[in-house]
Amino acid sequence: MIKVKKIISGGLEENCYAVYDSESLRAAIIDPGEDGKKVIFEIEKDKLKPELLINTHAHYDHVLSDDQIRFEFKIPLAIHKYEAQMLARDYGSGSGSIGFTVNVREPEILLEDNQKVELSFTTFKVMQTPGHTKGSICLLFDGFLFPETLFFREQ
Numbered sequence: 001m002i003k004v005k006k007i008i009s010g011g012l013e014e015n016c017y018a019v020y021d022s023e024s025l026r027a028a029i030i031d032p033g034e035d036g037k038k039v040i041f042e043i044e045k046d047k048l049k050p051e052l053l054i055n056t057h058a059h060y061d062h063v064l065s066d067d068q069i070r071f072e073f074k075i076p077l078a079i080h081k082y083e084a085q086m087l088a089r090d091y092g093s094g095s096g097s098i099g100f101t102v103n104v105r106e107p108e109i110l111l112e113d114n115q116k117v118e119l120s121f122t123t124f125k126v127m128q129t130p131g132h133t134k135g136s137i138c139l140l141f142d143g144f145l146f147p148e149t150l151f152f153r154e155q
Contacts, residue, residue, distance in 0.1 A: 002122055004144060007042045010034025012061045019141055020048050021121035028052045028119055029069060030139065030146055036065030040072050051119055052109075055079040056146065057136040058086035066104045076108035078117070080128060082135025084110055111137060 005018040014033030020026060027048040032039045043050060050073040055063050058079060066087075070077055079087070087104040111117070113128035125140040129147070139146040 002142060002144070005042065005046065005048075007039055009039055010061060010064070014061045017146060018043060018046075018048055018050070019122070019124075019144065019146075020046075024121055025049050026051055026119065026121040028054060028124075029073075029075075030054045031056055031062040032065045032069045033061060034064040036068035036072075039065060039069060043073070050075050052117075053077045054111075054139065055083065055107075056139065057133040058083040059133065063087060063104050070105075077104075078109035078111050079107045080126070080135035080137045081110040081112060082128075082130075083133060084135075086133070086135075113137075 001022045003020055003022050005020065007016040007018065009016045010033040014031060016032050016039055017030040018027045019030065025048050027043070027050045029039065029043065029050050032053065053066060053069050053075050055066065055077065066077055084107055111126045113126060115126040117124055117126065122141060127138040127140055129136050129138050
């Protein structure tokens with residue numbers, strides 16, 4: 001059974017998600033945000049086994065801990081092909097405007113609209129939703145849709 005774990009990461013309280021299989025504990029991490037240590041702690045606490053890191057777009061608050069997560073779990077990064085060039089550019093990621101640099105290594109996987117991606121435990125569909133950024137994507141898992149940006153606060 002596919003489950004979702006929400007991890008709030010960083011000063012902007014970015015919603016990071018781990019989509020995982022409750023039996024195998026295989027997982028995908030979506031938008032790890034700024035606080036890689038917290039994301040790693042939460043993933044390890046639940047004994048999840050990540051196999052892919054995905055960014056819904058390349059703004060700094062979604063990607064800042066990408067390389068830390070990739071190194072820790074030895075997993076590839078997937079992002080829409082239109083976002084890849086933004087990862088290493090302060091202007092594109094938005095980080096230059098707040099006084100620090102984002103420099104994320106190139107992604108191993110370039111996603112495209114309507115692409116189906118198979119993981120060991122599930123398959124998801126990439127849906128390009130330009131607007132927030134040119135290559136913003138939503139991810140459609142069986143029963144779950146992850147939008148590129150979702151703002152809400154639990155009461």
